[in-house]
Amino acid sequence: MVAGAWGVKSPKKITIRFRQDIQRDMRIVEQIGTKEKGEPVFRAFDVLDFNDPEDSKKWLEIMCQEVGLNG
Secondary structure (H helix, E strand, C coil), rough: ECCCCCCCCCCCEEEEEECHHHHHEEEEEEEEEEEECCEEEEEEEEEEECCCCCCCEEEEEEEEEECCCCC
């Protein structure tokens, strides 16, 4: 186990609205549901790279790798 990850999965591309504060050492966390006891279930992605594909400051394409979360 390295830095809170269970294992790295395939690379993904996530598109979001433009933000100036995105950095390569960030992690994107998405809640995908809840367990039977009401505890949240998450997917986590480590940011590898990002760009503004049209230089329009409207969208960012973020290349990332899915990782597991502890807890």
